[in-house]
Each structure stands twice: as C-alpha cells, then as structure tokens.
Amino acid sequence: MINEGNEPVNLRAALDSFDALWSPRIVTRVNDYDVRLAKVAGEHIWHVHENTDEFFLVLAGELRIALRERGEEREVVLTKGSVFVVPRGTEHKPSSAEGAQLLLFEPRGTLTVGDRHDEVPDHVDATTGHAL
Amino acid sequence: MINEGNEPVNLRAALDSFDALWSPRIVTRVNDYDVRLAKVAGEHIWHVHENTDEFFLVLAGELRIALRERGEEREVVLTKGSVFVVPRGTEHKPSSAEGAQLLLFEPRGTLTVGDRHDEVPDHVDATTGHAL
Numbered sequence: 031m032i033n034e035g036n037e038p039v040n041l042r043a044a045l046d047s048f049d050a051l052w053s054p055r056i057v058t059r060v061n062d063y064d065v066r067l068a069k070v071a072g073e074h075i076w077h078v079h080e081n082t083d084e085f086f087l088v089l090a091g092e093l094r095i096a097l098r099e100r101g102e103e104r105e106v107v108l109t110k111g112s113v114f115v116v117p118r119g120t121e122h123k124p125s126s127a128e129g130a131q132l133l134l135f136e137p138r139g140t141l142t143v144g145d146r147h148d149e150v151p152d153h154v155d156a157t158t159g160h161a162l
Numbered sequence: 163m164i165n166e167g168n169e170p171v172n173l174r175a176a177l178d179s180f181d182a183l184w185s186p187r188i189v190t191r192v193n194d195y196d197v198r199l200a201k202v203a204g205e206h207i208w209h210v211h212e213n214t215d216e217f218f219l220v221l222a223g224e225l226r227i228a229l230r231e232r233g234e235e236r237e238v239v240l241t242k243g244s245v246f247v248v249p250r251g252t253e254h255k256p257s258s259a260e261g262a263q264l265l266l267f268e269p270r271g272t273l274t275v276g277d278r279h280d281e282v283p284d285h286v287d288a289t290t291g292h293a294l
Contacts, residue, residue: 038244041219058247060217060267063195065245085192087173087265112170113197115190133219135192135267 041067041089044162045131053155054134054142055162062138066159071129075154076121077144082137084116091130096123173199173221176294177263185287186266186274187294194270198291203261207286208253209276216248216268223262228255 044057044067052074054066070093086093086108093108098121108114116122143156150156176189176199184206186198202225218225218240225240230253240246248254275288282288 036247036249038238038240038246040241040244042243058217058245060215060247061250061269063267065217065267083192085190085197106170108170109172111174112172113190114170115168115192117168118193135195135197137193 039162041133045069045089047162050155052142052153053157054159056159057133057162059138060135063135064138064140064159066134066136067162068132068134069129070124070126070132072127072153073125074123075143075148075150076123077147078119078121079116079136079140080119080145082140083118084122084140085113085135086116086124087111087113087133089131089133091126091128093130093132094125094127096125097121171294173265177201177221179294182287184274184285185289186291188291189265189294191270192267195267196270196272196291198266198268199294200264200266201261202256202258202264204259204285205257206255207275207280207282208255209279210251210253211248211268211272212251212277214269214272215250216254216272217245217266218248218256219245219265219267221263221265223258223260225262225264226257226259228257229253 051069054068056064057067058065088108088110094105096105139158183201183203186200188196189199190197220240220242226237228237271290
C-alpha cells in the first residue's frame with residue numbers, strides 16, 4: 031500500500047529515490063487518480079489517451095509536448111513550474127533534450143503509452159506506474 | 163472558459179495575478195477535476211469533505227494540516243515541495259503561520275469549506291474556486 035501511514039511526502043526525496051527514465055512512480059492517490067512522478071530525457075513516443083486528459087507539472091528542467099490537433103502539429107514548451115493538460119483523444123509526444131522531472135495526475139490504470147501508440151522502444155516503460 | 167487556447171501556464175505568473183487569501187483560483191482542469199492555486203496565511207476552519215479526498219502540494223512556505231482521525235487529533239507539517247492527501251471523511255483544518263502557496267487537486271465543485279464545517283469567518287472564502 032502506498033504511503034500507508036499517510037504522512038506528507040517530500041517530492042525531492044521521492045525523486046531522489048529512483049533513476050529510471052520514462053518510468054513513473056506513484057507518489058500518492060486522490061480518489062481514483064494517481065499522482066505520479068517521472069524523470070524523463072530524450073523522446074517518448076506518439077500516443078493517445080482516448081478517455082482521459084493528462085496533467086503535467088514540470089518540477090525541474092524543460093519539457094516539450096508535440097501535439098496533433100485538427101490535422102496540424104504544434105509543440106508546447108513547459109518551463110520549470112509550468113502546467114499543461116493534454117486533452118483526451120489528442121495524439122502527443124513528450125520530449126526533453128536536457129532532461130526534466132515531472133508530476134502527473136491521471137486516472138489510476140492509465141498506461142504511459144496510452145491506448146494507441148507507435149512501437150514502444152526499449153527506453154520507454156509501458157506501465158500504469160510503479161510504487162515508490 | 164479556462165485556458166481556452168490550451169497553452170502552458172506558469173504557476174509563478176498565475177500566483178502573481180491574485181492576492182486574496184484562502185480563495186482558490188482554478189488554473190486548469192483535468193477531466194472533472196480542478197487544479198487550483200491558493201495563497202493562505204493564518205488559520206482556515208475545521209471542515210470535512212464527505213465524498214472526496216483532497217490533494218495538497220506546497221509550492222512555497224509551510225502548511226500545517228490538523229486532522230481528527232479515530233477520535234484523536236494530529237497535525238502534519240508540509241514543507242515546500244511536499245504533498246499530502248486528506249482522506250475523504252476526515253475533519254481537517256489547514257493553517258500557515260507565515261503564509262504558503264498551494265496547488266490543490268479536487269473534483270470540480272468541491273467547496274473550500276467542505277460539506278460540514280465550523281462557522282465561516284470573514285477571512286475564509288466559501289467557494290468552489292474562481293477563474294484566474
């Protein structure tokens with residue numbers, strides 16, 4: 031069980047407890063949602079969550095998210111301390127040339143690679159999140 | 163509509179855009195959840211959300227949350243960068259002697275004073291969140 035004693039969790043300590051990239055850790059839960067932490071660097075894959083929005087908060091570094099909307103492609107840039115929500119049904123591909131640390135909110139069971147996705151390379155963990 | 167163009171929002175800029183204490187602003191939405199920002203100082207009131215957990219992330223300062231659990235009272239201390247979830251049905255009272263800035267995640271429509279609460283003093287805004 032996650033955080034069984036229900037004490038505050040310091041995100042810095044939580045981030046220091048793992049190294050794996052593109053492999054989110056579940057830091058706590060809110061109703062049927064996960065709060066996940068991820069370390070990322072390089073490119074994720076194009077994927078889509080058909081039935082849920084996905085919330086990103088950049089805790090360190092810079093994250094880019096490429097988006098395919100209405101037949102066009104654009105990229106948003108999230109600096110440290112920025113938030114962004116990828117709407118459900120929107121194909122997207124996160125990347126971070128220099129690396130970033132993220133907090134995500136999404137329904138429990140949401141797969142990192144979504145419901146439809148490009149081939150999953152070795153450096154991407156297809157997971158619903160790991161325990162801290 | 164909130165963030166109609168769907169661009170990233172910098173939390174520092176969002177926090178700089180209002181001064182009111184204990185009066186959360188909705189910075190974005192994730193499915194049927196709000197992401198809210200709040201500035202706080204002094205004491206909130208004892209209250210309870212019967213049907214939802216409530217997520218706190220401290221962006222600046224220090225937050226204390228008094229909790230009544232199984233007939234006992236305890237207080238958790240959230241330093242900057244810490245997260246905590248108040249479980250549904252748990253009476254709680256946030257406070258911050260020196261002031262704090264918070265990010266909250268909770269279902270749209272959740273009242274700041276919950277479903278049962280002490281008398282609401284003038285310094286506490288009973289709201290489901292304001293637009294930024």
